[in-house]
Amino acid sequence: MxxxxxxxxxxxxxxxxxxxxxxxxxxxxxxxxxxxxxxxxxxxxxxxxxxxxxxxxxxxxxxxxxxxxxxxxxxxxxxxxxxxxQAGSDALPVLHALGAWGDAHTSSENAYGPMNLVHKPCGALTRPGGRCDGCGQPLARDDLTWRGSWLSDGEIPLAEPVG
CATH class of the missing domain: 1.10.10.10 (Winged helix-like DNA-binding domain superfamily/Winged helix DNA-binding domain)
Structure with a gap:
């Protein structure tokens, strides 16, 4: 198509x-x-x-x-x-924004649950944005994982860009 x-x-x-x-x-x-x-x-x-x-x-x-x-x-x-x-990696905020919007404004009987973002240094669940909701430190890609997603019950480290 x-x-x-x-x-x-x-x-x-x-x-x-x-x-x-x-x-x-x-x-x-x-x-x-x-x-x-x-x-x-x-x-x-x-x-x-x-x-x-x-x-x-x-x-x-x-x-x-x-x-x-x-x-x-x-x-x-x-x-x-x-x-x-790097360009693909830079789409991460778009994915986070879509996940947050989907959690807030859509539902499904098959939904796994919310897409949780974890700040690795302090272990807190946080929302996409500039700073961690738990410790207030700036959120860097290397310090984030996804938890409890469609793919795994555990934490999923975010892939590093090539190049």
Whole structure:
């Protein structure tokens, strides 16, 4: 399914961001990459996404500079991992804002629970933003984990960007 319109040259930064991030599956792929998923098979299994759609979205994320494609050997075959770039890593506040909005304004019988953000240095649950709700220290990406999410009952460290 191709889009009829592009906003890549729009004067509005929200429109340009939507041009990159607003396709179906894109934010979920970035969410899982942020949680450490790197391999095609794992994205497919975790998301339940069709191979052709996943192939297209991964290629677009690589083309737009949010993921990078790194080769690895699997037996006799060369395969690829998809790792966050700095641009992909910088989408973290968008993911946090969407998670907070979804917790506040949507519901589902299948909902796992709220998306908890943990400030590792003090262990407090916190909200996205500038400072930890528990200790008041500035929130840095390296000091955050996700807890009790759709992916795991434990804490999920956030993947570091490549490069």
């Amino acid at each position: 191709s889009r009829r319109i592009t906003w890549e040259d729009a004067s509005c930064p929200i429109a340009r961001a939507a041009d990159v991030l607003a396709e179906p599956w894109t934010l979920l792929i970035l969410r899982n990459a942020t949680a450490g998923t790197t391999r095609f098979e794992d994205f497919r299994a975790q998301l339940g996404i069709a191979d052709n759609v996943l192939t297209t979205r991964l290629a677009k994320l690589v083309d737009r500079g949010l993921l990078t494609k790194l080769p690895y050997r699997d037996g006799g075959r060369t395969r690829h991992e998809y790792r966050l770039t």
